[in-house]
Structure formats: C-alpha cells, structure tokens
Amino acid sequence: KKTLPGPWNLPILGYLHKLDPKSPHLSLTKLAQKYGPVYNIKLGSINAVVIADVKILKKVLAKDETLGRPSLFMIDTVFENKGLVFTSVDLWKDQRKFLANFFKTAGITKVSPNRKKWEMLVTNQLEKILQVMKSQTHGVPVNPSEFVTQYANSIADVLLVGKQSSQEDKTVTGGEKVASVTFRGPLNFMPFLRVLPYFKKTLSSAKQSVNKVRQNQRKLITDYEKSSKDGVPNLVEMFQQQMSHPIYNFDQLQHLIYDLFMTFNEPIITSLLWILLFLAQYHEVQDKVRQELLEVSRGETVTMDDFANLHYTRATIAETARIRTLAPTGLPHSVSETICVEGFTIPKGAMILPLLWAIHMDPNVHEKPEEFRPGRFLDDEGKFFEPESFLPFQSGKRMCLGKEIAQTAMSLFVANVVKDFKIERLDSSALDLTGVYGVVLVPKPQTLIFKKI
Ligand code: HEM
Numbered sequence: 320k321k322t323l324p325g326p327w328n329l330p331i332l333g334y335l336h337k338l339d340p341k342s343p344h345l346s347l348t349k350l351a352q353k354y355g356p357v358y359n360i361k362l363g364s365i366n367a368v369v370i371a372d373v374k375i376l377k378k379v380l381a382k383d384e385t386l387g388r389p390s391l392f393m394i395d396t397v398f399e400n401k402g403l404v405f406t407s408v409d410l411w412k413d414q415r416k417f418l419a420n421f422f423k424t425a426g427i428t429k430v431s432p433n434r435k436k437w438e439m440l441v442t443n444q445l446e447k448i449l450q451v452m453k454s455q456t457h458g459v460p461v462n463p464s465e466f467v468t469q470y471a472n473s474i475a476d477v478l479l480v481g482k483q484s485s486q487e488d489k490t491v492t493g494g495e496k497v498a499s500v501t502f503r504g505p506l507n508f509m510p511f512l513r514v515l516p517y518f519k520k521t522l523s524s525a526k527q528s529v530n531k532v533r534q535n536q537r538k539l540i541t542d543y544e545k546s547s548k549d550g551v552p553n554l555v556e557m558f559q560q561q562m563s564h565p566i567y568n569f570d571q572l573q574h575l576i577y578d579l580f581m582t583f584n585e586p587i588i589t590s591l592l593w594i595l596l597f598l599a600q601y602h603e604v605q606d607k608v609r610q611e612l613l614e615v616s617r618g619e620t621v622t623m624d625d626f627a628n629l630h631y632t633r634a635t636i637a638e639t640a641r642i643r644t645l646a647p648t649g650l651p652h653s654v655s656e657t658i659c660v661e662g663f664t665i666p667k668g669a670m671i672l673p674l675l676w677a678i679h680m681d682p683n684v685h686e687k688p689e690e691f692r693p694g695r696f697l698d699d700e701g702k703f704f705e706p707e708s709f710l711p712f713q714s715g716k717r718m719c720l721g722k723e724i725a726q727t728a729m730s731l732f733v734a735n736v737v738k739d740f741k742i743e744r745l746d747s748s749a750l751d752l753t754g755v756y757g758v759v760l761v762p763k764p765q766t767l768i769f770k771k772i
Contacts, residue, residue, distance in 0.1 A: 321662050323368060325359035326350060333361025335508060342756055344647035344676040347371075351677050357663050363508030365389065367670045368654075371677035373684075373708045378660050379671060380652065380715030386411070389653040389670040392510035396522070397529050402574030403720075404582060408655075411717075413566060414575065418720060421557045425478065427723050436550045438623050441731055444473040446620075449735060453771055460745055460766040463595050464588070467732070471587040474728055475580055481544035481553035536576050540569075554579065582721060585759055586645055587728050592762050593643045593754075594636060594733055599742045599767050600750050601691055608632050612738045621734035623727060630703040632734055634696035637703070640711045641679045642691055643752075647760050649673030649713055673713055684708040740769040 328334050338346045347369055350358060356372030370376045379385055386408050388394075398405040403414045426433030448470045455461070476483045504521065505512060512518045543555040554576065561567040598605040611631045612621060626633060652671040657664060665671070680688040685695060685708065698704050712719035719725070736742075744750060745766060754760035 321664070323357060323359035323663060323665070324354040326354070328361035331363070331509070333363050333365075333508070335362055335505065338362075344644075344674065344756060344760075347648065347672070347674055348677040348680065351674060356677075357661075357665075359669075362670075363505065364510070365391070365508050365670050366666070366668065367651075367672050368665050369672045369674050371674040371681075373678050373710055375661055375663075376673050376678070376710070377714050379658070379665065380673070380713060380717070382658055382660075382715075384656045384658050385652045385654055385671055385715070386717055387653040387655055389651050391507040391651075392513070393504065393507045393522070393525065397525060398574070398578075401571055402578035404578045404650075410566065414571075415717075415720065417558075417561070418575075421552075421554055422720070422723070424557065425551050425553075427727070429723065433551065438727060438731075440477055440551050441474055441728055442620065442622075444470060444477070445731055445735060447473070448732075449739060452736075452740070452769055458768055458770050460768055462764055462766050463769075464592060464764060467588050467591040467595075468584075470591075470732060471584045471728070474587075475583040477553065478551065478583075478724075479554045479576055479579055480539045480542075481556065482542075484539055532577065533573055536573055536580075540572060540576060582719075583724065586721070587725060589759055589761050590640065590645055590725070590729055591732055594639045594729070595736075595742055595767060596750050596752060596762055596765060597639050597642075597691055598635070598737065599744050600752060604635055604691070604693060605737065605742060608635050608733075608737050612734055616734075616738065618738075621731065621738060623730065625734070626730055629730075629734065630697060630701055631693060632737075633703040633730070634693040636729060636733060637696045637705065637709065638691060638693040641685065641709055642688070643754060643760055643762075644675045644679045645711060645759055647674075647676035647756065648758070649675045652717065673710075675710055675713070678708055678710055681708065736769075738772075740771055743768040743770060 326334055326337070329336065347360075348371065350360065351369065351371035357368065357370050357375055360367050360369060370379060388405050388407070394405050400406055400410070403411060403418065406414065422428060423431050424433065425431075426435070426437030428434070431437075448466055451469070452466055473483055506518055506521065513522055540555055543553065545553075545556055555572065558567060558572050558575070598608070608631060611629060615621070615625050615628045621629075649672065652673075654665055654667055654669045654671060657667045659665070679685065682688055684706075696703055696705065696709075712722045712725075745768065750765055751763050754762055
C-alpha cells in the first residue's frame with residue numbers, strides 16, 4: 320500500500336490559493352508531473368484525489384464505490400440532489416435507467432429501430448440552420464456561436480419537450496450562466512464563507528437565476544407536445560407515462576429537464592465552436608476533410624451511414640476533442656468506501672478528480688501533444704481508431720450519457736457545413752485558440768467567414 324503523495328496544504332485553504340483560477344487544469348497537470356499520476360490535494364475542506372493516468376482512472380471509475388458525486392455546497396444548493404447529473408446513487412440508478420430507455424426509444428443508440436427517425440430530426444434542424452447560414456453570411460464575418468447555439472437549442476427543444484421554444488423562453492438555456500456560478504468559486508470548497516456579504520450575494524443571485532430558469536421550464540413542460548412530426552418521442556411525454564410512481568413527480572421532471580438542457584447544449588455548442596476555429600486555423604486539414612466528404616457523399620447531404628468511410632473527418636473531430644478537452648478536470652466522483660487501486664489507497668469520503676487534460680496532453684502517450692494532428696487517430700491503413708488514452712466522455716457506469724447524441728449532432732453539423740462552406744479567418748493573423756475555464760473549456764468569442772462553395 321502506498322500513501323498518496325501530494326503538495327503541502329494550508330490549514331483552511333488547502334492548496335486552493337496556489338491553483339491558477341483561470342486555468343486550474345494546468346496547475347493540476349504541473350502537480351501531476353511532480354507528484355505522479357495519482358496524488359492527494361486539499362481544496363478548502365474537500366479532500367481530493369487527482370488522477371492523471373488513463374488506466375488507473377478507468378479502474379477507479381469501474382468500481383461501485385465511486386459511483387456517487389461529492390457533496391459540494393453550491394451544487395447541493397442548486398441541484399438539491401434531484402435530476403440526474405448530481406444525484407446520489409439510489410435516485411441516479413433509477414433515473415439513468417429511465418433515460419437510457421428513453422434514448423433507446425427515441426432512436427439514440429447504435430442499434431435502435433428508430434435510429435433513422437432520430438437522424439432525421441437532427442438533419443431537419445440542420446437544414447434550417449444551413450438555410451439561415453446561406454442566406455445570411457455571403458462572406459460577411461459572423462460569430463459562429465449564433466448558428467451553433469440555434470442548432471443545439473433546436474434539437475434539445477424537440478427531444479426534450481417536443482417543440483421549439485419561443486425566443487422569450489430562451490432563458491431556459493441561461494442555465495449555463497447558473498452552471499458557471501455553481502461550479503466555480505470558493506463556496507463549494509469553503510462553505511463557511513457564505514456568512515460574508517459578498518458570498519451571500521453570490522448565493523442569492525445564483526438562486527434567483529435558477530428560479531428564473533425553472534419558471535420558464537415549467538411553462539415549457541406544461542406546453543409540451545406529443546411525439547414530434549419525425550415520430551421521435553420526447554422526454555416529457557415519456558416521463559408523464561411513469562407518473563404513477565412516486566419518484567416521477569413534477570419537481571423531479573423539472574430537475575431532469577434542467578440537467579439535460581445543461582448537459583446537451585453547452586458541450587455541443589462548445590465542441591462545435593472549437594472544431595470550426597481549428598478548421599479555420601488549419602486550412603490544410605479543412606481542405607482534406609472537404610475532399611474526403613465530397614468523395615464519400617458525392618455532393619449529397621452527408622448521413623451517419625457515410626461516417627463508416629469518413630475516417631479523416633472523424634479523426635479531425637476527435638483530435639479537436641483531445642487538444643481542447645471539453646471538461647479538462649472532468650466531472651468529480653465521490654468515494655463511498657475506501658478502495659485500493661494499483662497499490663494506492665483512496666480513502667472513503669475523498670473526491671475523485673479525473674484530470675482528463677493531463678491524459679490528453681501527456682507527451683509520453685500523444686507525441687507532441689500541443690500540435691493539432693488528426694493523423695494520430697488513423698491507423699496504418701488510414702482507418703479511424705480511438706487510442707485508449709482518449710477519454711473525453713470519462714468511463715464506467717456513470718460515463719457521459721450523451722455520447723451517441725453528441726456524436727450524431729456534431730458529426731452531421733461538421734460534415735455538412737464543411738461540404739457547403741469554406742471557413743476562413745478574417746485575416747492572416749492566428750486565431751486565439753486558448754480557452755476560458757469554467758469546468759467546460761470555452762473558446763474566446765471570435766469572428767469567422769463562411770464562404771458558400
Ligand atoms: C462533446 C460532447 C460531450 C462531452 C465531451 C461530454 C462529457 C461528459 C463527461 C466527461 C461527463 C462526466 C461522466 C462521469 O461523471 O463519469 C458527462 C456526463 C454526462 N453527460 Fe456528457 N458530454 C458531452 C455531451 C453530452 C450530451 C450531448 C448530452 C445529452 C444529454 C450529455 C449528457 C450527459 C449526462 C446526462 C451526464 C451525467 C451522467 C451521470 O451522472 O450519470 N453529454 N459528459
């Protein structure tokens with residue numbers, strides 16, 4: 320048994336004062352270089368175990384003792400142990416099963432009789448955005464955030480409540496703002512600070528924003544529509560069918576809808592923005608992707624079936640997910656009983672911090688990790704493959720539930736946009752490809768030109 324190494328911690332702050340608040344993933348990665356791939360660090364009152372090695376992380380996340388989420392003050396206050404993402408294990412088990420079943424019914428699994436219907440739903444929303452892009456851009460500089468946000472919102476709306484919400488209901492997605500207040504800031508780690516006026520204000524403004532979002536969601540839920548015209552059932556519809564069971568009440572439905580808007584929109588919007596920026600920066604990659612798309616699709620709309628032959632396109636999407644890891648410090652888990660992995664003892668009550676950034680940027684595994692090279696995801700025959708040390712969705716029973724959704728929505732968008740538009744920078748100066756950390760690593764707002772081909 321090895322005791323966990325780690326830096327020296329101050330009594331109340333722990334190591335918080337030494338982490339760069341703008342890029343904690345970089346500070347934590349430096350510590351992994353010094354202390355090794357598993358180390359202990361105190362974040363205020365929280366005892367965290369950082370894991371920066373893919374094999375060890377997979378072993379840890381495969382254990383039933385690590386299925387829970389840690390108790391963090393702001394998160395507990397906002398999410399109230401309801402919904403799915405931040406629930407403790409009992410409720411989580413039931414709701415995860417329910418959602419997996421919903422996704423299967425909606426066609427969002429690799430093998431489902433409704434798979435074509437789901438793809439059609441995405442393609443229909445994509446067609447609308449492509450029309451807007453064609454009519455609006457004409458080589459005029461735009462912030463692509465507008466298009467990708469509209470695209471992600473429209474799919475989430477139909478999938479969750481069966482119809483697109485009106486403009487004034489859009490604060491539903493204002494959930495992102497709430498999320499960044501909730502996840503960041505010292506209140507999670509030093510809850511006693513809430514007695515100070517500044518933090519009292521932070522807490523009450525987070526609660527106010529949540530209430531506003533929930534108010535809008537209540538309206539959306541009560542106005543929901545039965546199966547969309549594509550024949551894909553929506554979440555509210557399926558949830559209502561279970562309402563005789565005590566867990567399936569209106570309050571839980573609201574929390575679930577909130578969680579899913581949050582986990583659907585932000586990752587898809589952010590990942591697509593990263594891909595567009597990297598394609599605009601690396602023209603030779605963009606040209607190669609387009610060439611492959613034109614060969615495979617012969618100018619028609621690209622479908623998911625085409626992706627079996629779109630190796631370089633898939634590699635480009637994966638390489639972007641590696642070099643700009645969406646969740647650089649992953650989503651934390653908690654340890655319900657002391658476990659021992661690879662000789663390390665991880666104590667009961669610890670918070671597991673999966674340092675996905677360090678895994679994706681490890682020079683011993685990914686040669687020259689700072690370089691954008693889609694080729695690292697291609698084997699000797701030019702076929703796409705995912706190396707073991709690529710883990711954007713984490714792993715284990717609680718891994719990302721939206722992997723299939725994300726892959727369909729992102730692949731179809733990237734392929735059809737690159738096929739129809741040349742994505743260019745405004746001038747020859749390089750884009751800013753550093754991100755802003757807020758649990759999710761978001762690109763800085765930038766303008767691009769989409770030239771219709
Ligand atoms: C590029 C896109 C995405 C990435 C990289 C991503 C990544 C992640 C990661 C790292 C986790 C934490 C897993 C864990 O705790 O072990 C997670 C959880 C989750 N994701 Fe995603 N995600 C993406 C898109 C989506 C989408 C589109 C949805 C759709 C609803 C979604 C739904 C969820 C849910 C519900 C959870 C919580 C799972 C649970 O607690 O059981 N994600 N995601």
